[in-house]
Amino acid sequence: MNKRVVLVMVILCSFLLGGVAFSQEAKLKAGFIYVGPIGDLGWSHAHEQARQVLEETYPWLDTIYVEAVPEGEVEGIIDRLVNQEKVDVVVTTSFGFMDGTVNAAKRYPDKIFFHCSGFKRAPNLATYMADFxxxxxxxxxxxxxxxxxxxxxxxxxxxxxxxxxxxxxxxxxxxxxxxxxxxxxxxxxxxxxxxxxxxxxxxxxxxxxxxxxxxxxxxxxxxxxxxxxxxxxxxxxxxxxxxxxxxxxxxxxVHWEAIYLDFFAKVYAGLYTNQNLDNLDYWWLLNDGxxxxxxxxxxxxxxxxxxxxxxxxxxxxxxxxxxxxxxxxxxxxxxxxxxxxxxxxxxxxxxxxxxxxxxxxxxxxxxxxxxxxxxxxxxxxxxxxxxx
Amino acid sequence: MVLELILGTLNRALAYGTPLLLATLGEIYVERAGVLNLGIEGMMMIGAFSSFVVAYATSNPWLGIVVGAIVGGLFSLIHAFSSITLRANQTVSGLALTMLGTGIAETLGRSWEGKVLTSPIKSFSGDFLSSLPGGLDLLFKDSNLLVVVSIILALVMWFFLFKTKPGLFLRSCGENPSACDALGINVWKVRYLAVLWGGIMAGLGGAYISIAYRPTWSSGMTQGMGWLAVALTIFSFWNPIYAPLGAYLFGALFHLAFRLQVFVAPEFLNSLPYLFPVIALVFVSRLAFRKKIGVPGSLGKPYERGKSG
Missing domain, CATH: 3.40.50.2300 (Response regulator)
Known part of the structure; x- marks a missing residue:
């Protein structure tokens, strides 16, 4: 093979790899924790539908989920998501996950937490609710x-x-x-x-x-x-x-995706960081869709x-x-x-x-x-x- | 008013108690033959799921019921093989059956979640009901053919167990398998058949839930009824004739928990259906201790030729 062709290929490859590395850096990864099985027709199912909308809408966002998590075990699951799955944002979707989420937010101050239906917040922990x-x-x-x-x-x-x-x-x-x-x-x-x-x-x-x-x-x-x-x-x-x-x-x-789309867009844009979520509480109703x-x-x-x-x-x-x-x-x-x-x-x-x-x-x-x-x-x- | 409350309660007791009754009747035979099968919950889930799929696909609920029973029976053979042939620990094997059945049904059921059966087994309709003499129409308002079949089965199974020769063989295998073996009764065959029958009945109970009681598929839909059946087996002194009593009592308490909430704290009422088996079991075990009634002598012990059971 011609040396020059090889050289061009090497350069192209390095660009490609560099590109991959770059896009990976710019990607956001979120982990969702559900209290119930996603199969039921209720709460966890609705959150899962919204997660799928998120995944489809934002090409820069990767999401994973863990279902049927007992309320007392949420901290261990968060540890796993942060340490092994390397997520940037953790979404916990049950009131009973509140204290576990608060503890984890203290432990991982550089990560962002989003807790549904709770009332405790922190610089890196916001809350949200779609009320009926x-x-x-x-x-x-x-x-x-x-x-x-x-x-x-x-x-x-x-x-x-x-x-x-x-x-x-x-x-x-x-x-x-x-x-x-x-x-x-x-x-x-x-x-x-x-x-x-x-x-x-x-x-x-x-x-x-x-x-x-x-x-x-x-x-x-x-x-x-x-x-x-x-x-x-x-x-x-x-x-x-x-x-x-x-x-x-x-x-x-319910349209949880309305809240998720808004929140993640602002996290991605750098509007919401691990420093400024103290007072962020989504209480979204009919007028918010x-x-x-x-x-x-x-x-x-x-x-x-x-x-x-x-x-x-x-x-x-x-x-x-x-x-x-x-x-x-x-x-x-x-x-x-x-x-x-x-x-x-x-x-x-x-x-x-x-x-x-x-x-x-x-x-x-x-x-x-x-x-x-x-x-x-x-x-x-x-x-x-x-x-x- | 009071009569209406009583009939209304019994009406719901029949509708809710039937899957419990079916599964309990099956387990009574299994335990009478000397095998403990804690896999009822799993067999019910498998039965509920398979019957739902068939009824959904063919729009024939009765075909679904038959398939649910057959699948429940076939599934129980796993327990029969491990506990009778391989002489494995029956408790462990039964628990494994429950986990396996629940797991299979829920995994395969993912894509069926929330589907609704358009051709369920319906409750008795107006014409038949109004032809019933006074009060009975209220009593059987929410019942269907399967409810009646389950009551008849309780009678037939009692007769078979206590009044026929094969019934005697079945009981003997649970009391003293070595003696049976010496008499030329095929202990393995009897136990296999008993476990198979238990599986068929549990499958039937599961099918009733997904085709008649709540004609849809959703994960976890048996909601621990299989475990109640284990308790009810003991409560009925291993006698099919008492099985309806326990099953319907449970159904009645469940209904009353909601009817009486206006007068009594719901926290207390809602715990009643679960408190009752505990109290009943204490009562039964005391009775069993004093009179040595009911408990099959070799329950839970694998039979091995040449070793005393």
Whole structure:
């Protein structure tokens, strides 16, 4: 072979290698830690969908994930991700990972941490949450219009402030159009994923005469009960229309990718570093595109229920005589407004003992929302940890 | 009102207790033959998954049920081979079966996750129900043919075990395999058949979950029912006739845990279904200690010719 050809090839190769080395340096690597299996229809599944969007959208980002991590073992997993997988950013997606993440953030000050649903932050640890309370409110409005017995069933997993906030928002929606209706709550208190328990709880509620079902749990059990019994229901977390094509009215859907895309772009651009995350808390709602009202993505209301909701007229204090169908979209627009024109938790709101919890025309603060323990008027059934 | 509550509770007890009953009935035969099979959970998962796939692909739920039973049976032969032929530790082998079954079902099930069966086995419909005499329509509202079959199976299996000669052989193999062997009974064959039958019943129980109870596939969908069946086997004194009692009691407690939440703290109620087997087991073991009832004499001991069992 000609010497010059060899020389050119060597030079070309070194360029190529140099190029590879360069692009590797500019790449970001993120490790995601999930509390559940990615197969379930709930929380971890939704985070995994978002991770895949990230991976596809940003060519400069590599991601890996670890699923079904028990909450106590998160620190060891973070050690592995940092030391062996050499990740730059660690994303922990369960409230129970909070203390483990905080400890790891101290141990690896040059790495960036992103913890979901927690409240502890550090210079290299930010927090984020896509909250459903606005969407629950809208679903409550539809539930209030669809109940004939005035009794709506709600299956909850654990009585945490998050669930209480959501059930309260749902109930406030119900009572806006149906002031006599009540929301009967039953708690599973077993696991976030408990399909058998959710099914039996829903069956028990139906036996007691509820005729609309909503829930917080990571399977589609409750929706399947609704389909079998022919009752309107509201899905949670993932699109559940296929489980009850004729009996799923709407539901809460999440877009974690909205938050992830924003966060990682800013990390990559150097806007977010391991020095300045102290006060970074994403609390993203409808106006940020982090949550969506829908039976399926792009299907805010199941067409099967359109007629009923359009013909159900109410006298609304703000919008006057209006169909529930229109009311839902008016309020959705008001909440999706960048100015955050309307909050479900705007006073006057009484708790179910009759105490004024939110004075007239006052809006609850974020702090109030994330520590909520009381139950609004209209909630029926047990409420563990209810303040006196 | 009270009558409605009772009938409503029993109605759900039947619907929820059936997979427990099926698996328990199977395990009773297995343990009566002297083999402990802790692999029920795995066999149920395998049964649930295979039957779901077949029912989904063919739109024939009954074909799915049959396949689930067959696959459960075939899968149990792994335990039969290791514990009877190879005389391995039955506890370890059974645990391995559970891990293997759960692992296989969940790995293969990844791409089926969240799929919904459009042709499930439906609960009894209006015409048949309304033809039932007073109260029974409420009692069987959420039941289907498999529920009835499982009750009949409990009776038939009791009759076979205690009133027939092969039933006597089966029990004898669990009590004193050497004596059986001396009498010319093929201990290995009896034990193999018992384990196979246990697998078929567990597979059937799993199939009921994914085709009738909750017609979908999701990982972990048996939710530890196989382990409950192990406890219920003891609770029913290894007697098929008592098996429905335990299974339905568990189902009833599960339902009541939600019905009574308005009156009693949910934390307490939700622990009841799990507290109950513990209390029952203490009770049974005391009874067994005093009267020496039930426990098959050679349970869990591999049989080897020439060595006293």
């Amino acid at each position: 309370h606005q969407v629950y409110y809208l679903n409550g409005i539809m539930a209030g219009a669809l109940t004939k017995s005035g009794k709506i069933g709600y299956v909850g997993t654990f009585p945490t402030p998050e669930l209480k906030r959501h059930i309260n928002a749902f109930t406030l929606g119900v009572r806006r159009v149906n002031p006599q209706a009540e929301v009967n709550v039953r708690w599973l208190q077993s696991a976030w994923y408990d399909p058998q328990g959710a099914k039996e709880a829903a069956e028990a509620l139906v036996a007691e005469g509820v005729d609309v079902l909503a829930f917080t749990e990571d399977s589609a059990s409750v929706v399947q009960v609704a389909e079998e019994k022919g009752l309107p229901s509201f899905g949670h977390y993932s699109p559940m229309l296929s489980y009850a094509p004729n009996h799923l009215v709407s539901g809460q859907l 982090a949550v969506e009202l829908g039976a399926d993505f792009g299907v805010p209301i199941n067409p099967v229920y359109e007629e009923t909701l359009k013909s159900y007229m109410v006298d609304d204090p703000v919008y006057g005589n209006i169909s529930v169908y229109d009311l839902v979209f008016k309020l959705e627009a008001a909440m999706a407004d960048p100015e955050y024109a309307f909050s479900p938790f705007t006073g006057p709101i009484k708790d179910r003992q009759g105490n004024i919890r939110v004075p007239s025309s006052v809006r609850l603060s974020l702090e109030d929302l994330i520590t909520m323990e009381w139950a609004v008027e209209g909630v029926a059934g047990p409420w563990p940890g209810e303040p006196e």
